[in-house]
Amino acid sequence: MNIAHAWRRPTSAAALLAVAALTASCSGGGAAGPGPDTPEGTIVATPQAPTVKITPAEGTSKVSPDKKVVVTAAGGALEDVTVEAGGEQVDGAYNTDKTRWTSKTPLKPSTSYNVSAKAGATTATSTFTTAKPERALQVADVTPNAKGETLGVGAPIIVTFNQPVTNKATIERALEVDAEKPVQGAWRWINDTVVIYRTAKYWPAHQKVTFNANITGIKAGKGLYGVKDYTAGLKIGAKQISKVDAAKHMMYVYKDGKRVQSMRISAGMATTREYTTTSGVHLTMERGNPVRMISPGRKKGDPGFYDVMIDHAVRISNSGEYVHAKNNVWAQGVRNVSHGCINARPDQARWFYDNVQRGDVVDITGTDRALEWNNGWGFWQMPFSQWKKGSALNGKSGKS
Numbered sequence: 001m002n003i004a005h006a007w008r009r010p011t012s013a014a015a016l017l018a019v020a021a022l023t024a025s026c027s028g029g030g031a032a033g034p035g036p037d038t039p040e041g042t043i044v045a046t047p048q049a050p051t052v053k054i055t056p057a058e059g060t061s062k063v064s065p066d067k068k069v070v071v072t073a074a075g076g077a078l079e080d081v082t083v084e085a086g087g088e089q090v091d092g093a094y095n096t097d098k099t100r101w102t103s104k105t106p107l108k109p110s111t112s113y114n115v116s117a118k119a120g121a122t123t124a125t126s127t128f129t130t131a132k133p134e135r136a137l138q139v140a141d142v143t144p145n146a147k148g149e150t151l152g153v154g155a156p157i158i159v160t161f162n163q164p165v166t167n168k169a170t171i172e173r174a175l176e177v178d179a180e181k182p183v184q185g186a187w188r189w190i191n192d193t194v195v196i197y198r199t200a201k202y203w204p205a206h207q208k209v210t211f212n213a214n215i216t217g218i219k220a221g222k223g224l225y226g227v228k229d230y231t232a233g234l235k236i237g238a239k240q241i242s243k244v245d246a247a248k249h250m251m252y253v254y255k256d257g258k259r260v261q262s263m264r265i266s267a268g269m270a271t272t273r274e275y276t277t278t279s280g281v282h283l284t285m286e287r288g289n290p291v292r293m294i295s296p297g298r299k300k301g302d303p304g305f306y307d308v309m310i311d312h313a314v315r316i317s318n319s320g321e322y323v324h325a326k327n328n329v330w331a332q333g334v335r336n337v338s339h340g341c342i343n344a345r346p347d348q349a350r351w352f353y354d355n356v357q358r359g360d361v362v363d364i365t366g367t368d369r370a371l372e373w374n375n376g377w378g379f380w381q382m383p384f385s386q387w388k389k390g391s392a393l394n395g396k397s398g399k400s
Contacts, residue, residue, distance in 0.1 A: 179208075270367065
């Protein structure tokens with residue numbers, strides 16, 4: 001056999017196919033097109049584009065505001081996810097390999113949302129609307145919080161909602177107190193609509209405190225969702241503490257540790273419990289000039305009835321106790337003759353009225369009647385260890 005001649009034999013069709021197949025199997029199947037060294041006719045595999053899924057899907061309505069927006073990608077990583085409504089974007093987070101994005105904040109009720117996502121060459125969108133709540137939860141009031149007001153170091157933050165709250169722990173988590181000089185504090189629910197924040201010790205003086213109620217979309221009860229956030233900027237002023245000794249008929253006012261006023265006073269005559277000034281840590285609550293004072297539970301003609309206008313009166317409890325002006329200077333510093341209030345010389349009472357901040361401390365001693373913790377703003381009468389037990393989070397409200 002002539003070997004050299006055998007090499008010149010025509011190649012069979014089957015052999016050509018085998019060569020083609022071998023060439024294709026070694027061509028690197030992920031290439032987008034033939035390379036410079038790829039033989040003509042080579043079969044090149046085209047990569048598949050990633051798939052993207054958005055939940056809630058396009059056109060979904062009545063989505064619960066506490067539902068998460070979830071975007072997932074298969075066959076590639078997410079490059080960008082945007083969820084927005086009315087120009088505001090919803091915060092979210094990716095997983096480790098960026099194949100899943102999940103929203104972190106609740107959605108607004110009765111709102112249309114637009115979602116867009118991109119993964120490689122794939123883009124996806126979804127528009128959905130959230131449900132209208134059966135009942136809308138809002139902050140009805142925050143006290144003390146008058147415009148431009150400066151507060152004392154004992155001031156609470158009293159939050160009143162417009163609807164009874166069932167899911168108290170959920171709502172409490174949405175309440176934030178941010179202070180420039182942080183201290184420990186806790187919320188206490190007084191009832192289903194009122195929750196009060198109190199620090200463990202007095203606020204450090206001269207600082208700003210911000211209160212935020214981030215309740216939008218938070219479920220507060222059956223069919224009850226927060227529909228509007230609330231922010232209040234509070235200012236804590238000087239550390240003003242008044243020490244009243246009812247037995248010695250004296251009142252001393254301290255500002256940032258320095259005595260700034262000494263006042264002769266007359267306290268409750270103590271002939272009955274009603275006429276006995278309460279001892280304990282009071283807070284200044286409000287003031288008026290004048291204030292009409294009427295004897296409780298009595299009508300005109302009854303023994304002990306009075307109906308008088310009193311100047312420069314600063315309320316310190318809900319049981320009718322004030323620090324106020326009175327012209328009975330003969331008794332001040334000598335005897336207790338009032339119906340329970342702290343009477344002072346008119347000029348000094350006016351000074352106190354002019355300089356007081358809501359939430360200033362008035363610490364009274366020398367009587368046998370204790371101020372109740374829920375009498376006005378007597379919150380400091382309750383030990384903090386007991387106070388924080390009124391928190392729906394087991395007192396773990398953290399620092400302000």
